């Protein structure tokens with residue numbers, strides 16, 4: 001009977017963050033062992049769910065020692081990395097697999113090595129040898145290294161941003177494993193990178209633009225003999241590693257120079273489109289002024305706090321945008337989320353209806369917006385537990401810990417004990433805030449929020465006040481390990 005090892009080990013590491021990514025950080029998001037993996041993930045729109053369904057349909061025997069995902073933050077500690085990768089390698093040792101399916105991110109940096117996924121694959125290869133096929137799925141924001149491509153036979157990345165195709169992409173990877181095991185193909189992966197730190201409009205696919213165009217070119221290559229899969233990654237620029245930046249991936253039936261030429265052609269297209277963007281960010285002042293004076297409309301004006309997106313490693317407690325909203329006295333407004341476990345607990349201690357006078361947010365690094373002195377009322381208390389509605393990762397469970405809604409003037413602020421990007425309506429609705437009925441919504445998110453809030457928004461304004469860990473201003477950061485020269489730091 002065919003035996004398949006399924007595992008997930010994800011992280012998007014913002015190496016400029018001072019928050020280490022330890023086992024606690026994994027527990028705060030998702031750290032599932034053995035039987036918990038199917039229990040938590042079956043029926044969700046995630047890669048492990050797709051792997052499990054596919055293997056089940058093939059009547060394959062599966063082992064699933066671990067699924068681990070942490071919110072983007074600083075480097076992964078050696079302890080966390082050794083623990084999680086150790087579980088995967090140990091599972092391969094006790095039940096030697098015929099094939100391996102891994103759900104990874106592709107931008108993991110360890111505290112003692114740059115290429116987390118490459119290191120995981122190297123340890124796994126040491127156990128299973130060179131002949132057992134490995135397929136990995138990556139986030140569209142992966143920084144893909146030659147080592148990953150050499151150690152995995154099949155590398156397939158998401159093609160949507162917001163990422164709503166995780167299940168489908170994982171199914172494609174599993175299908176390529178099936179064909180490999182059947183002896184139909186001998187897959188090999190080629191990756192090339194350009195002289196760019198960022199590109200393809202950060203990978204946005206919600207409007208026609210650089211990413212949708214290069215993906216169309218990648219799709220066209222699929223009709224060429226021997227081409228099994230093509231991917232384009234936008235990269236994750238907030239990781240200071242040698243190989244950070246956009247990449248093109250071709251999975252082919254055996255290696256050949258022509259497949260490298262195809263990847264080169266895709267990356268050349270990425271280079272040519274580097275100046276084109278589908279979204280223009282605006283200043284905090286302009287955004288809040290517009291929200292204040294927006295004419296009555298069907299659906300809320302949505303403000304996206306681009307510079308402090310926990311989904312890209314932002315601390316989630318930066319206060320610049322929120323302070324400007326409070327100062328402007330916006331009414332009929334909701335904000336999700338501010339990470340401040342101390343304030344969430346204070347609200348819980350004082351109880352529903354309590355009047356609070358406290359310092360909110362800005363505690364991890366006041367450089368990104370100092371704590372703001374607010375007077376408000378506790379208008380909701382929740383355990384912060386719910387299942388996402390989707391379209392992104394629908395069904396996945398979230399546990400933010402003790403959560404409170406602190407209402408300051410006309411703004412309902414969701415204060416959490418965990419760092420989460422608000423890309424789903426449940427971040428509001430679980431606290432009985434109806435996002436559709438608000439005049440203004442603010443979310444700490446740069447692009448993913450569009451999947452859930454785009455359809456209800458009367459207008460979307462992406463706000464980059466600078467200074468945050470996910471601001472688009474790369475020149476404020478000092479890169480030491482990145483290959484040079486690159487666009488936009490050295491090349492135009």
Ligand SMILES: [Zn+2]
Nearest residue numbers: 139140141163
């Ligand atoms: Zn991503």
